[in-house]
Amino acid sequence: MTLLTFSELGVSKKTCQILEKKGYQNPTDIQSIMIPAVLGSSDDIIAKADTGTGKTGAFGIPLVDAIDLKNPIVQAIAIAPTRELASQVAKELTSYKGEAPIRIIELCGGQGMKQQIDALKKITQPCVVVGTPGRILDHINKKRLKLQDISWLVIDEVDEMLNFGFKEDMDKIVSQTNPNRRTIILSATLPAFVKKVAKSYLNDPKELNCKKRDDQQPSIEQTYYKVNKINKMKLLTRVIDGLLHFYGFVFCNTKREVDQLSEQLVRLGYAAESMHGDLSQSQRNRALERFKSKQCDILVVTDVAARGIDIKNISHVVNYSVPQNLEAYTHRIGRTGRAGQTGVAITFVKESEFFRFKRIIKMQKNGILKKEVPTAQEVMALKHERLINSVLDAKPSRFQADLAAKILGQAEPQLAVAGLLKLRYSDFF
DSSP states (O other): OOOOOTTTTTOOHHHHHHHHHTTOOSOOHHHHHHHHHHHSOOOOEEEEOOTTSOHHHHHHHHHHHHOOTTOOSEEEEEEOSSHHHHHHHHHHHHHHHTTSSOEEEEEOTTSOHHHHHHHHHOOOSOEEEEEOHHHHHHHHHTTSOOOTTOSEEEEOSHHHHHHTTOHHHHHHHHHTSOTTOEEEEEESOOOHHHHHHHHTTOSSOEEEEOOOOGGGSOEEEEEEEEEOGGGHHHHHHHHHHTSSOOOEEEEOSSHHHHHHHHHHHHHTTOOEEEEOTTSOHHHHHHHHHHHHTTSOSEEEEOHHHHTTOOOTTOOEEEESSOOSSHHHHHHHHTTSSOTTOEEEEEEEEEGGGHHHHHHHHHHOSSOOEEOOOOOHHHHHHHHHHHHHHHHHHSOOOHHHHHHHHHHHOOOSHHHHHHHHHHHHTGGGO
């Protein structure tokens, strides 16, 4: 299949140059479908595409191209369900505009209100507002943000908006917008009730559906363990300790469980951080930066906190609690196995949760295999073997080699040190 270029999709030369500098050589599938649909017509659009397929670029690139640089007002608003996703969208739009005099105003909870008020008061150039429903509505109610003249309304992750209970807020925001606006709605899933609500905001929309090709499907090994409440924590430590390397998310269903689990992990000596909706933005940013920079390798999160986070090289996702439905399960495991890499998704299932999880197993196209809980002795054997191998692969110090040789009478340095370690850890077996 011949890959299209952004230029062939109708993107301006200046924006194409910006995309080239960003390293964007060819559009993704959703971008190939959506960009010409946005640039080539005036239709409203409802698009279905999975997380991680380039949805932000699909609407953000043509949106930046379409902004009237001579009209210094708020011309577009993009609404996202979480702070993290809104911030990600704002950053992407900023990168697409290059040196163009377009101002991107971010309106999210957890940020300084005065800074947002000042930004809305001093609009002297074309603007795009990006934010979360609650904070956007707050500014509308206080008469700081007026949307009667906007040309574009974008609602991202509309399925999550409804899951989080934002329908009333969205209705109020949409009612304040220009009735002649153009509306773009995106969603990872489009069950009947989501489509019905979405279409209430649209006028005779064009429907776009982008399915991942087989060669784009993430490679994720999916397994589960049957556990009881008492041994869930023990199982988590055994799973992590039994791996060569763990860098990933541990999902819980409640904020309280996130706090309790992260505290237990830290107490046991694991490098862990937590993220959920009750933490301040500065606390969430700190946890995320520590995780991104690999100062910690475990991030304990709720579904809401993880929405919009896109981090490369995630090796594992653990569902410490069974997700509520298939959509939540798909979103969670989609944090790993991205960009052609492989990943592992592990779910802990209590007896009381098994009926719900069986439904997920039936609806999930790729198999989810059951595993037996590893024993402490099996985990210790793995750690012992890796410790020995690490010594055999390394060059021991002269002191280590001499000491081992004296004790074991072994002349070859690496084998001598390995033998010494076997002797040291023999008490465990």
